[in-house]
Amino acid sequence: MLKTLKTLDLQTRIMLIALSAGLVVCLVMMTVSPARSALVFQSDDYVAEIQQTHIGVTLTENGVDVDPDAKGVGKLLDQDAGWQIVNASTGAVEEFMAPGQVYREFLSVKNVSADMDEYVRLTVRKYWAAGENGEPQKSATLDPALIELVLDDEFDENWVRSDAECTDEREVYYYRPVLEKNTAAAPAVAGIRVSDAIKNVKQDYSNCYLALSAQVDSVQVNNAAAAAKSAWGVDVQALGLDQWSDETAGE
Amino acid sequence: MGKQSLAKRVALTVSAALVISLGVAAGTAWAYYTDTTKAAGMIQFKYNPNPPETEVNETPDGANKVISVTNTGDVDAMVRVKVFDPQIDGVELTFEAAPGWTQAVSDNDEGWWYYTEPVAPKASTPALKALVTVDTEKVAHGFDVAVVQQCTSARAFEAGQPLLGTFADGEKYLTAQDGE
Secondary structure, rough: OOOHHHHHHHHHHHHHHHHHHHHHHHHHHHHHHHHHHOOOOOOOOOOOOOOOOOOEEEEEEOOEOOOOOOEEEOOOHHHHHHHOOEEOOOEEEEEOOOOEEEEEEEEEEOOOOOOOOOEEEEEEEEEEEEOOOOOOOOOOOOOOOEEEEEEEHHHHHHEOOOOOOOOOOOEEEEEEOEOOOEEEOOOOOOEEEEEEHHHOOOOOOOOEEEEEEEEEEEEEEHHHHHHHHHHHHHOOOOOOOOHHHHOOOOO | OOHHHHHHHHHHHHHHHHHHHHHHOOOOOOOOOEEEEEEEEEEEEEEOOOOEEEHHHHEEEEEEEEEEEEEEOOOHHHHHHEEEOOOOEEEEEEEEOOOOOOOOOOOOOOOOEEEOOOOOOOOOOOOEEEEEEOOOOOOOOOOOOOEEEEEEEEEEEEEOOOOEEEOOEEEEEEOOOOOO
């Protein structure tokens, strides 16, 4: 072997030496890392208990938890379950929504964890649906911008609207402070309104459906900024959510 | 040849070992506690806008008439006005139209004046002046200059496009780009 190596040209020998050196360095690094996690002390008198903590979040509509069905999706605007079109100004129950009027619809988030605080965000999608036979499908021609979400009066104190993520169809809100276990957040949305501009549009809105879908996401408090970046791809510092980057939050 | 082949094999083996060890030494992956929940629903929406409503305003100015149209409904409206010439020898009818009024519209044998912009609720058009010149030597009796107005929905109107709207006698289009 050595004889063969000695007979090789200089360039080949240098290359083999470099590769071998690189391999040795990697091997050394591999042995060092595991060595740091080795137990240094062990005692028979102590018993370690490992408890898996649980994080959980749910949506609330008009103060009531929205429970998911068998498919894991809850129901909004469920008139069969008692939801009503209530005029926010007069308090009257109406049969259909009229343009320009605000109708009561409080949307918020609740931490249902028993043992873990969390940071949360709320995403609401609004769109029109049309179709017969009791199965309306999302309409690509009717303008979702005509559906307006009316924010709560104290929205700015507790929530941040992410302008970069919002579109005519989608609204994204981040809850500023830590949401403690078994606590509901202040409402983000207080009502729905169909814009007056619908009176002069070309499209036919005489028989369609106003649809809402909401999604709530939560992340752990520790390393929340990194968790949000990893899970959602969002830089919370750019949104002004400095508390999320604060390591002492939730203590 | 044999030495080169051996060198090649050694080089390949060491390279492969290096690549594999780099992958193993890449580091640990992290996971975070997260949760998500969803909800959705819809309600029926029925909206049929009331038809547009307008009324004409006529203000006498000597023998002349100053005419405008006001939108009294709650949706935008396209309007047109017709002034009936009394057809009396000695009475001549001409017009002084504010910008926006035109007769350059398709199939306009009856001489309607069209306002080329939608009129918003509670708004009025600018004035269309009907100038009546009377030869008193020929005309010794009174006469009337009748004005009628019609309106239609402005839903089909689009700025920059020639279509004004669909009136009682069909779709009406501008026949000149500048609306005059």
